[in-house]
Amino acid sequence: ALGMRRAVFRFVAATALRVSRTEVGSNRRWCSSASVGAPTEAQQAALFEHYALGLREILAQTDDLAHPLVVDRVRALRESAPVVLQRPFWGAQFLAMAFGHELGFASAHPPALKTIFDLASASAEAGLVPFHSVRAAHGQLKRLGLLSCELVDPPQERDGWKDQSRGNSPLTTTSDQRQEGFDDETHTAWSLFASARVRAKVVVLCDQLASNGVGVVDDVLGPSLARAVSETLTTHVAAVKRNGAFVKGQLDGTGRSNAGARGDYVTWLSGDEGLYTREGGTGGSGSNTLYDDTKGSTLGSSTSSTSTTSRRTSNPSLSAGAVAQWMRSCLGEYLIESLPPNTLAPSDAYVTNAMLSVYAPSAPGFVPHTDCFGTDDLRRVTAVYYPNQTWAEGCETDCENENAYGGELVLRPNDLAKRRVVAPKGDRLVAFWSDEVEHEVLGVKKNARAERLAVSFWFLKPSP
Numbered sequence: 001a002l003g004m005r006r007a008v009f010r011f012v013a014a015t016a017l018r019v020s021r022t023e024v025g026s027n028r029r030w031c032s033s034a035s036v037g038a039p040t041e042a043q044q045a046a047l048f049e050h051y052a053l054g055l056r057e058i059l060a061q062t063d064d065l066a067h068p069l070v071v072d073r074v075r076a077l078r079e080s081a082p083v084v085l086q087r088p089f090w091g092a093q094f095l096a097m098a099f100g101h102e103l104g105f106a107s108a109h110p111p112a113l114k115t116i117f118d119l120a121s122a123s124a125e126a127g128l129v130p131f132h133s134v135r136a137a138h139g140q141l142k143r144l145g146l147l148s149c150e151l152v153d154p155p156q157e158r159d160g161w162k163d164q165s166r167g168n169s170p171l172t173t174t175s176d177q178r179q180e181g182f183d184d185e186t187h188t189a190w191s192l193f194a195s196a197r198v199r200a201k202v203v204v205l206c207d208q209l210a211s212n213g214v215g216v217v218d219d220v221l222g223p224s225l226a227r228a229v230s231e232t233l234t235t236h237v238a239a240v241k242r243n244g245a246f247v248k249g250q251l252d253g254t255g256r257s258n259a260g261a262r263g264d265y266v267t268w269l270s271g272d273e274g275l276y277t278r279e280g281g282t283g284g285s286g287s288n289t290l291y292d293d294t295k296g297s298t299l300g301s302s303t304s305s306t307s308t309t310s311r312r313t314s315n316p317s318l319s320a321g322a323v324a325q326w327m328r329s330c331l332g333e334y335l336i337e338s339l340p341p342n343t344l345a346p347s348d349a350y351v352t353n354a355m356l357s358v359y360a361p362s363a364p365g366f367v368p369h370t371d372c373f374g375t376d377d378l379r380r381v382t383a384v385y386y387p388n389q390t391w392a393e394g395c396e397t398d399c400e401n402e403n404a405y406g407g408e409l410v411l412r413p414n415d416l417a418k419r420r421v422v423a424p425k426g427d428r429l430v431a432f433w434s435d436e437v438e439h440e441v442l443g444v445k446k447n448a449r450a451e452r453l454a455v456s457f458w459f460l461k462p463s464p
Helices: 004-017 041-061 067-080 088-108 109-124 131-141 190-191 196-212 223-243 318-338 399-404
Strands: 214-218 265-267 354-359 366-370 379-386 408-412 420-421 428-433 438-441 451-460
Touching: 041 067, 041 088, 041 438, 067 131, 088 109, 109 196, 131 190, 131 318, 190 223, 190 318, 196 214, 196 318, 196 428, 214 420, 223 318, 223 354, 223 451, 265 318, 265 379, 318 354, 318 379, 318 451, 408 428
Parallel strands: none
Antiparallel strands: 214 428, 265 354, 354 451, 366 438, 379 428, 379 451, 408 420, 408 438
């Protein structure tokens, strides 16, 4: 039992979560769309200690960890953190580390292991822990034969795409883990991170990127999940508008804006926007997401189980924050796997936000530029996901319809023969070298049926 405990502690707390206490602050960069007071190494150590001790206290004092209000106690840890971050979700990694340690300690006692894991997954659904960290821990625990949770690791057999690598595990059940009505068309936040389709698409994307400096792939998520993501982001945009929290797109690192040179409005996503909090509460970190768009998700409300299968049965809705986490962690991992070694730094080695940009019909575009402000700018790969479901309707029979409404992304690699004009078609993913490829956005035409949305994330190269 002691050997198994050590194995789980090593894999879950160190490998799966990719950080240990000795690494806190030593190699982490803190980036933002605006200036931010990066926490010192001592402050980061204080954050980890705060979450580790606080979580241990919650586990020791709580008889029923499945009670929904336990997540509120976990949330209170964030609200009482000793360091106030510009975006509270930036501290989620430290809570993930604390959960990793507790999972390691509980490995010799399966019932405790299950309940702690369930609390970690509920905390992810509440925007307190990164989804990717919980899935990484789940992967390690499942490989060790200790736990399986089909909600966190849902089967991928939708839209004609099946993950052939999944086997039938005796620890996995399908009937008692899902709420009544949880069918194949119900996508959760976990669905984004479990998609086998995405991994295969990114391999193709990286082949193009390496050859041409630009990569473009379609049908990244598949029709059903892409439609759910599109609806989620459209809902988020409407909510941010109601709060008057969009800002004009900036031209450079000085914060200058000019509507004639750049016609979009943007909001920044740190990772918890729109995730369930509490009735009447706020739906994310920062001042631009004062709403809850999860349509009543529940957390930790299911009954406990005595099997080795996790009892999570909640149905956490997709959210804008989950999409941002997907781009940062999931897409980042696949890019690192598929590109040559040392092309990119691990996405959990720095903290930054995704950008959601909106161009209205008749809006000007964005003049030619590169995504690099100087030698100190470490951005290497720009990734853009387009959720615009109605942008290119009918293009299966008439490709010109892709460009009917303007808003194209024009990419100019060093080899001008490889110039690309890319329409913002729904479920399309684009990647290019941030510091090499000049690009621009063409103006959106007046007859556009909807606003042009795009979610962008910048992946950094390793520090010199």
